[in-house]
Amino acid sequence: MRYVLRRLGFFVVTLWTAMTVNFFLPRLMPGNPAIAMMARFHGKLNGQALRAMEVAFGVNAQESLLVQYLSYLRNSATGHFGTSLTFFPNPVSEVVLSALPWTLGLVGVTTVIAFLLGTLIGMIGAWERGGWFDSILPPVFIVLSAFPYFWIALVSILIFSISLGWLPLGFAYTNGMKISFSWPFVGDVLAHAVLPGITIIVTSIGGWILTMRNNMIMTLAEDYVRMARAKGLSPMRIMMDYAGRNAILPNLSGFGMSLGLVVSGAILVEYVFSYPGVGYIMLQAVLNEDYPLMQTLFLIITLAVLLAILAVDAVTILLDPRTRAAS
Amino acid sequence: MADPILEVRDIRVEYPTPDGPARAVDRVSLAVHPGEFLGIVGESGCGKSTLLFAITQLLIPPARLAGGAILFKGQNLVQLSEGALRAVRWRDYSVVMQSAMNALNPVKTVAAQYADAMRGHGHADRVAIRARSREVLSLVGIDPVHLDSFPHQLSGGMRQRVMIAMALLLSPELIVMDEPTSALDVVAQRSLMAQIKTLQRSLGFAVIFVTHDMSLVGHFSDRLAVMYAGIIVEIGPTRRIFDSPGHPYTQGLLESFPSVYGPKIPLKGIPGSPPNMVMLPTGCRFHPRCAKVMERCSIDPPGLYEAEETSVRCFLHEAAVVGRA
Amino acid sequence: MNVAPSSAPEMRADGARFRLRFPGLGNLGRAILSNRKAMAGAIMLAIFIIMALVPGLIAPGTPGAELYPPGQGASFDHLLGTTSYGQDIFTQFIWGARASLVIAVVAGLLSTILSALIGVAAGYLPGMPDGILSLITDVFLVIPAFPLVVVIAAYSKSGGNLTIIAVLVVTGWAYGARQLRAQVLSLRNRDFLVAARLRGERTLRIIVSEILPNMTSLLVANFLGASVYAILTAAGLQFIGLGNVNTDSWGTMLYWAQNNEALQAGLPLWAIAPGFGIALLGGAFALLNYAFDEISNPALRPVRGRGGRSDP
Numbered sequence: 001m002r003y004v005l006r007r008l009g010f011f012v013v014t015l016w017t018a019m020t021v022n023f024f025l026p027r028l029m030p031g032n033p034a035i036a037m038m039a040r041f042h043g044k045l046n047g048q049a050l051r052a053m054e055v056a057f058g059v060n061a062q063e064s065l066l067v068q069y070l071s072y073l074r075n076s077a078t079g080h081f082g083t084s085l086t087f088f089p090n091p092v093s094e095v096v097l098s099a100l101p102w103t104l105g106l107v108g109v110t111t112v113i114a115f116l117l118g119t120l121i122g123m124i125g126a127w128e129r130g131g132w133f134d135s136i137l138p139p140v141f142i143v144l145s146a147f148p149y150f151w152i153a154l155v156s157i158l159i160f161s162i163s164l165g166w167l168p169l170g171f172a173y174t175n176g177m178k179i180s181f182s183w184p185f186v187g188d189v190l191a192h193a194v195l196p197g198i199t200i201i202v203t204s205i206g207g208w209i210l211t212m213r214n215n216m217i218m219t220l221a222e223d224y225v226r227m228a229r230a231k232g233l234s235p236m237r238i239m240m241d242y243a244g245r246n247a248i249l250p251n252l253s254g255f256g257m258s259l260g261l262v263v264s265g266a267i268l269v270e271y272v273f274s275y276p277g278v279g280y281i282m283l284q285a286v287l288n289e290d291y292p293l294m295q296t297l298f299l300i301i302t303l304a305v306l307l308a309i310l311a312v313d314a315v316t317i318l319l320d321p322r323t324r325a326a327s
Numbered sequence: 328m329a330d331p332i333l334e335v336r337d338i339r340v341e342y343p344t345p346d347g348p349a350r351a352v353d354r355v356s357l358a359v360h361p362g363e364f365l366g367i368v369g370e371s372g373c374g375k376s377t378l379l380f381a382i383t384q385l386l387i388p389p390a391r392l393a394g395g396a397i398l399f400k401g402q403n404l405v406q407l408s409e410g411a412l413r414a415v416r417w418r419d420y421s422v423v424m425q426s427a428m429n430a431l432n433p434v435k436t437v438a439a440q441y442a443d444a445m446r447g448h449g450h451a452d453r454v455a456i457r458a459r460s461r462e463v464l465s466l467v468g469i470d471p472v473h474l475d476s477f478p479h480q481l482s483g484g485m486r487q488r489v490m491i492a493m494a495l496l497l498s499p500e501l502i503v504m505d506e507p508t509s510a511l512d513v514v515a516q517r518s519l520m521a522q523i524k525t526l527q528r529s530l531g532f533a534v535i536f537v538t539h540d541m542s543l544v545g546h547f548s549d550r551l552a553v554m555y556a557g558i559i560v561e562i563g564p565t566r567r568i569f570d571s572p573g574h575p576y577t578q579g580l581l582e583s584f585p586s587v588y589g590p591k592i593p594l595k596g597i598p599g600s601p602p603n604m605v606m607l608p609t610g611c612r613f614h615p616r617c618a619k620v621m622e623r624c625s626i627d628p629p630g631l632y633e634a635e636e637t638s639v640r641c642f643l644h645e646a647a648v649v650g651r652a
Numbered sequence: 653m654n655v656a657p658s659s660a661p662e663m664r665a666d667g668a669r670f671r672l673r674f675p676g677l678g679n680l681g682r683a684i685l686s687n688r689k690a691m692a693g694a695i696m697l698a699i700f701i702i703m704a705l706v707p708g709l710i711a712p713g714t715p716g717a718e719l720y721p722p723g724q725g726a727s728f729d730h731l732l733g734t735t736s737y738g739q740d741i742f743t744q745f746i747w748g749a750r751a752s753l754v755i756a757v758v759a760g761l762l763s764t765i766l767s768a769l770i771g772v773a774a775g776y777l778p779g780m781p782d783g784i785l786s787l788i789t790d791v792f793l794v795i796p797a798f799p800l801v802v803v804i805a806a807y808s809k810s811g812g813n814l815t816i817i818a819v820l821v822v823t824g825w826a827y828g829a830r831q832l833r834a835q836v837l838s839l840r841n842r843d844f845l846v847a848a849r850l851r852g853e854r855t856l857r858i859i860v861s862e863i864l865p866n867m868t869s870l871l872v873a874n875f876l877g878a879s880v881y882a883i884l885t886a887a888g889l890q891f892i893g894l895g896n897v898n899t900d901s902w903g904t905m906l907y908w909a910q911n912n913e914a915l916q917a918g919l920p921l922w923a924i925a926p927g928f929g930i931a932l933l934g935g936a937f938a939l940l941n942y943a944f945d946e947i948s949n950p951a952l953r954p955v956r957g958r959g960g961r962s963d964p
Contacts, residue, residue, distance in 0.1 A: 014791045021800070029807040129388075139689055142942050146880055146934030148887050151906070151927030158915050158924075214945070223429035226385050231444040232416030241443070245434050257793060257827070264798030268888050272910075282799065283892055286806040294806060298799045305796050320434060321477040 003323075007313060011306045016073075018302045022295040023072050076299065082292035086284055092296045095281060100300070102172050103277030106193055107266040110200040115255055117201070118208025119248055125209065126216030126247075127239050138213065141206035149265035153199045153272040160195060167195050170274035196273045204262060212251050219247040249320050256312040259305045278304075331358035332500055332533060333382070333420075338395030340374070340381045349604040351377040351390065353557040359501065364527060364534045366544035366565065368580070369554035372601055375537045378554070379505050382535070383422055384412060399501075418448050420501040421494035426510050427486035431478040437464075437489055438474040444496050463492040466526060484515045491523065501533045508543065520547050541580055545569050553577050556602050556612040563637025573639035575617045611641070619643060687947055693939030700933050703749035711746035715739065715900045723919060732921045736912040744905055745925045751901035752933055755813060755886045759820040760879035766821060767828030767874055772859055772867075774829070775836025786833065792826035801885060805894040812896045816889055820882045828874040835870050839863060869944065876941035883934045902926035 063071075075081070081092035125137065161169035168174070173188045219225065220243055228242040267279030274280060278297055285294040317323050340352035351374045359365050369375045380386050382397055384404055397404040399419060404412065424430040432440055441460040442453075450456055461471035467488040478486060487507055494502050504523075508516040524547050527534055538544050544551060545565060552562040553574065561574040572578045579597040599616035602608055608615050614624035623642055632644040685691065703710060722738040724730055732741035774785035804819045839845060848858050864871075889895050890903025897904050905926040909915075914922040 010787070010790065013787065014794050017791050018795055021795075021803075025804065026807050138942070139692070139939065142689070142938045143931070143935035146884070146938045147931040148884050148891075148927060148934075150888065150891055151923075151931060154906075154910075154915065154923050154927065158920050162915055210942070221387065223424055223426065224432045226380075226387070227422065227424060227430045228432070228443075230383060230385055230416060230422040231447060232413040232418070233443055233447045234413070237443065237447075241435070242432050246432070260794065260796040260798075263796045264801075264885070264888070267798055267802075268891065271892060282802065286802055287893070289806070291806075294803060298803050301796050301799045302794075305794060309794065322433060322479050 007310070011310070014306060015299070015302065018299055019073055019076050020069075022076075022298060023069055026291065081296040084285075084290055084293045086288045086290040086293060092293050095293060096278070096296055096300055099276055099278045099281045102275060103266070103270070103279060104304075106196055106270070106275060106277060107200065107262070107279075110197045111204065111259075111262050111266075114201045114204040115208050118205040119212045119251060121205075122209040122212025123216050123239065123244050123247065126213045126220065127235075127243075129217070138210060141209055145203065145206035145210075147203060148268070149199060149203045150268035150272045152203050153196065153269050156195050156199055157272070168192050169195075170272075172276050192275075196269050196275055199269050200262075200266060203265060207258070208251070208255075211254055212247065215247040215250055216243060219243045222246070245319065249316065252312055252316050252319070256309040259308050263301055263305060329361055331360045332400055333359040333535075334396075334398040335382055336396045336398065338378075338381055338397065339393040340377050340386065340390055341393040342390040344605055346605045350393075350557055351604060352381055354395070355554075355557075355559055356395075357552055357559065357562060359533050359535060361500065362527070362531050362533055364524070364536065364547060364549045365552065366548035366550070367535065367537045367552045367554060368539060368541055368544055370601055371539060372604075373554045374557040375554050376505055379503055379535070379537050383420065383503055384416075385422070414448070417444055417499065418497045419499055420503060421497070421499045423490055423494050423502060423504040423507045425506040427490040428478065428483070428510075430490055431486065433478055436475050436477055437481075441474070441493055441496060444493065448497060459496060463495045464489070466495060467492045467522060484511055484519070487511065487519060488522075491519075491526075495526070495530070495532075498530070499532060501535070503535045503537075505537050506539070509538070509540070516543065523547075553580070556607065557604065558612065558640065559631070560613065560640045561637060562631075563635075567635065567637050573634055573637055573644055574613075574641050575619050575643075576613050579616075579618070687943045689939050689946070690943035693936045693943060696932055696936035697940070700749050700753055700929075700936065703746050704753040705750075707747045707750060711740075711743040713740065713743050715744040715747040716898075723917065725918070726921060732925050733919060735908065735922055736914075736917065736919065737908075741905075741922055741925060744900060745902075745929060747900045748902040748905055748926060749929060749933070751813060751899055752883060752886070752903070752930065755817055755820070755901075756879040756883045756933065756937070759817045759824070759882035759886070760875050762817070762821045763824045763878040763882070764828060764871060764875040766825040767832055767878075768864075768871060770825065771829035771832030772836050772863065775833040776840060776855070776859055776863070782833075785829075789826050789829045789833070792823070793830060797823040797881075798885060798888065801889060802892075802894065805889055813899065813901075816886050816895055817882075819889075820885055824878055824881050824885075828878060831874065832867065832870060835867055836863060839866055873941055873944050876937045876944065879937045880934045880941070883930060883937070887930045902929045 079093055081096075084090055084092045084095050087095050157169050160167045168191060170192075172192050173179075173185065174192075179185065222243075224246075225238060225243050228238045233242075263279075266277075267282065269275070270277045270280040271283050278301060282294060282297040282301075284290070285297065335355060335357050337354045337356055338352060339350060339354055341348045341350050343349075353374075355378055357365070367375045367378065377386075377390065380390075381392055384392075384397075386392060392405065395405070399415065402415075404415070407415065431437075435443075438457070438460055441463075442456050445456045445459065450459075457474075460474055464471045464474065469485060469488050469492065473481060473485070473489070478489075481489065487510070491507065507523075508519050511519065520543060523534070526532075536544060536548060548565045550563065551565040551568050553560050553568070553576065555576050561568060561572070561577050563573075568577060569581065572581055576597070579595070582595045583597065597616055602612060602615070608625070610623070610625040610627055611617070611629050614620045617624065621642060627642075629640050629642045629645070631638045631640050633639075634644045716739060718738040720730065720734045720738045720740055722734055722736050724734040726733045730740050730742060732745060734740055735744075770785055770789060774782045774789065777785075800823050801819050804822070805815065808815050845858065845862060848862050853862075886895070886901075887903040887906070890897075890901055891906045891910065893907050895901070895903060895907075897907055903926070906923055909919070909923040909926070912919075912922075914920065
C-alpha cells in the first residue's frame with residue numbers, strides 16, 4: 001500500500017513539475033515569448049475572453065507572480081487551458097480531445113504490439129542460440145534501431161506511396177469522408193494507419209528484441225532453469241514458464257522508462273504522415289507559436305506517459321509475486 | 328552386492344578456454360548401488376559439481392560431455408533421445424541443488440512447481456497431484472499449507488526442504504545432491520542431513536552427495552569418492568577411508584581439521600593450490616603438493632590400484648595392480 | 653569442517669556465467685579488435701570523423717552554394733544529384749557530418765558528466781540528499797524528452813547548435829544518472845570501500861579514486877548511449893525546423909528536402925542521403941555500445957557453430 005501511495009505521490013510531483021516548467025519557461029526565455037504571444041491575442045479577443053485567456057495562460061500584469069502561478073495551477077488542474085491560436089476560436093481542451101484518440105489508436109496500439117512481438121522474438125532468439133539468428137540479427141537490429149523514425153517514415157512513403165501507390169501518403173482518413181463507425185470508414189482509417197504503424201513497429205521493435213534476448217540469456221543460466229530441465233519439462237514450458245516469465249520482468253520496467261522515447265519518435269512519425277494526433281498538432285502549435293496549445297499538449301503527453309507507467313506497474317505486480325510482498 | 332543402478336564409465340567433460348580446452352572431469356568412473364549413500368568430496372574447482380551435472384545430463388554449453396557412458400539401470404543416458412531422456416528425468420533420478428533460492432522459480436508457487444514435475448510425467452489428475460504434493464511436504468516436516476507460498480516467502484531451511492521434497496515426488500531410485508546444506512548454518516545442516524538419511528532408509532533411494540565438507544559426508548555416507556583436479560584419487564567405504572586414508576591428498580584433507588577430542592596438535596594444511604586445468608602437472612596431478620612424492624610421480628600418471636576394498640590412485644599402493652589407468 | 657580452501661579463482665567449472673571485470677581503458681584497443689561488432693562500429697565512426705575533420709578534401713566547394721542546375725538526379729558530376737536550389741547534395745552530405753558529430757560528442761560528453769555527478773552523488777550520499785536527487789532524476793526520466801525539447805526549443809528564438817546541445821543535455825542526463833546510481837549503490841558496501849572509509853579518506857577522494865575507476869565501463873556505455881540519443885533527437889529538431897535552418901547539417905538538409913517535397917518531386921536522394929548519414933552515425937555508436945556489453949559480459953557473445961542449443 002505504501003508503495004502505491006509513493007508511486008502516486010511521484011506522479012503528482014512529475015505533473016506538477018511539468019506544469020511549473022510550462023509556466024516559468026516562457027518567462028525565463030529571452031524576449032519573454034509569453035507577453036509577445038498575448039499581444040497577438042489582443043486583436044482577436046474581446047475584454048472578457050481576453051481576461052479569461054490571461055488567467056488561463058497565467059499572464060496577468062496586475063497580479064503578483066505567485067498568484068498568477070497558483071491560478072495557473074488551478075486552471076490546469078481543472079482543465080481550463082485557454083483558447084487555441086491555430087484553431088481559433090476553439091478552446092485548447094477541445095482540440096486536444098479530438099486529437100487524442102488518433103494518437104492512442106496509432107501509437108498506443110503499435111507500441112504494445114512492438115513490445116510483445118519484440119519480446120517474443122528476443123525470447124526465441126536467445127533460446128535458439130548459435131544459429132544465424134544470433135550472429136546476424138542482433139547487429140542488424142542495433143543499426144536499425146539507430147535509424148531515425150521519421151527517416152524510415154520518409155523512405156516507406158517513397159516506396160509504398162509514391163512509387164508503388166499502394167498506400168495513402170498521409171492523414172488519418174481520406175479528406176471529406178464522413179466520420180462514422182461504418183466499414184468503409186474504418187477500412188479507410190486502417191489503410192491510412194498501416195504505413196505509420198509499421199514505421200513505429202519496425203523502428204522500436206529492435207530495442208525490445210535485443211534487451212529481451214540479453215535478459216533471456218542471463219536467465220537461462222539460472223539454477224531454476226537448470227532445475228526445470230532436470231525435472232524433465234518440455235522445452236516450450238521451460239522457455240515460457242520458467243525462463244520467459246522471469247526474463248520479461250526487467251524488460252517491463254524498461255518499457256515504462258522508455259515510453260518517453262517512444263512518444264518522441266511517434267511525434268515525428270505523425271508529423272511526416274500528417275497524422276492528426278497529439279504529436280502532429282503539437283508541432284503545428286509550435287510552428288504557429290500557439291503556446292497555450294503547445295503547453296497543454298506537453299502536459300497531456302506527460303500525463304499519458306505517467307498513466308502508461310502506472311499500467312506497466314500494475315502488470316508487473318501481477319507477474320512478479322515478489323513485488324506484491326513489497327507493496 | 329546387487330547390481331549397481333548407476334554406472335559411470337570413463338566420462339570426460341571439456342569446455343573451451345582461450346588457452347585450449349580444459350578438462351573439468353577427466354575419465355571418471357564410479358558405480359552406485361541401490362540404497363547406497365555415496366559421497367563425493369573435493370576442494371572448490373575440483374570438478375565435483377561438473378561431474379554431477381554431467382551424470383544428470385545438465386551441462387550448459389560451452390561445457391560438454393566429451394566422452395564416456397552413463398548407464399542408468401543398464402540404459403546409456405548419453406545415447407537417449409531428448410524425449411526418452413525427458414521421460415527418465417525426475418522419475419528415475421532427481422536432483423537437489425545447492426541454493427533453493429536460486430533453484431526454485433521465483434514467480435511460481437511451490438504447488439505449481441510440484442505440479443509441473445508431475446504433469447510432465449503423465450500425471451493429470453489435479454486431486455492426485457495435490458495429494459502427493461502434500462504427502463512429500465509432510466515427509467520433510469513442512470506444513471502443507473505452504474504449498475501455495477512463493478519461494479521468497481519461505482525461510483532458507485524451509486526452502487531446502489521444499490526442494491528435497493520436490494525431488495521425492497515421483498519416488499526416484501537415485502537422488503543427486505549438490506551441496507544442499509552449504510547455505511545453512513551448522514545446526515540446520517545436521518538436522519537436514521539426518522532427515523535425508525532417515526528418508527533414505529525408509530524410502531530406499533540411493534544418494535550421490537557432493538560436498539566440500541568432509542566431516543558431514545564422513546558421518547552420513549556409506550561410500551566415499553575423493554576428487555582432485557578432475558579425477559578420482561580415492562574411492563571406497565567411508566569408514567575405511569577415514570580410518571586409513573590411502574591417498575596422500577585424502578590424508579592431508581583428514582589432517583586439515585582438528586578433532587574436538589584428542590590432543591591439541593598443530594594444524595597441517597596442504598601446501599600449494601590446485602592446478603590450472605589447462606596446464607596440468609605431468610604424471611600424477613597431485614605430485615607438486617604431495618608430502619610423499621617419489622621421482623616416478625612426475626613422469627607417469629598412476630592408475631587406480633585396489634587396496635582392500637578401497638581404490639587409490641597412487642603409486643604407493645601399486646602392490647595389487649588392478650584397475651584402470 | 654572444511655577442506656583447506658583453494659586459492660584458485662572461483663569459477664563455475666561448467667563455464668556457465670562468469671563475469672569478467674571490465675579490463676579498463678588500457679585494454680580497450682585489444683577488446684575492440686577482437687569483437688566484430690566493435691570493429692564495425694569503430695570503422696564507421698572513423699569514416700565519419702574523417703568526413704567531419706577534412707570535408708574539403710572529399711568534397712571541395714561550399715555546401716550551401718547554389719551554383720548548379722537545380723533538381724538533377726545522380727550523375728557523375730553530382731554523385732547524389734542537386735537540390736531544388738541548385739546545391740550539390742554530395743557536398744552537403746559530406747559537410748553535414750561535422751555538425752552532427754560535434755553535437756553528438758559534445759552533448760554526449762556533457763550529458764554523461766551531468767549523469768555522473770548526480771548519479772554518483774545520489775548513490776554515495778545516504779538518506780535525504782539521495783532521496784531528493786533520485787526524485788529529480790526520476791521526474792526528468794519520466795517527462796517525455798522530445799516534447800520537452802520541442803517546448804524549450806520553441807521558446808528560444810536563436811535555436812542554434814548551442815541551444816540544441818543545451819536542450820539535449822537537460823533532457824538526456826536522467827537515464828544515465830539512474831544507472832550510475834544503481835552501480836554506485838552496489839559498490840558502496842563492498843569491502844574495499846568500507847576499508848577506505850575506515851581509513852578516514854574524505855568522501856570526494858573516495859568517489860574519485862576508488863569508485864570512478866570501477867565504473868569506467870558504465871560511463872563509456874553511458875556516453876555512447878547519450879550520443880545516439882543526441883544524434884537522433886538533434887536530427888528530429890532540425891527536421892521540423894527548430895534548429896538553425898541555415899547551418900549545414902543532416903537534419904537541416906532533411907528539413908529543406910521536406911519543405912520542397914523532395915520525395916514527390918523526384919529528388920529522393922536529397923532526403924535519403926542525410927537520413928542515411930544520421931542512421932549510420934547513430935548506428936556506429938549503438939554498435940560500439942552493444943559490443944561493450946558483450947565485452948564486459950562474455951555470456952552475451954554469439955555462440956559460434958555447433959548449434960549451441962541450451963535446451964535439454
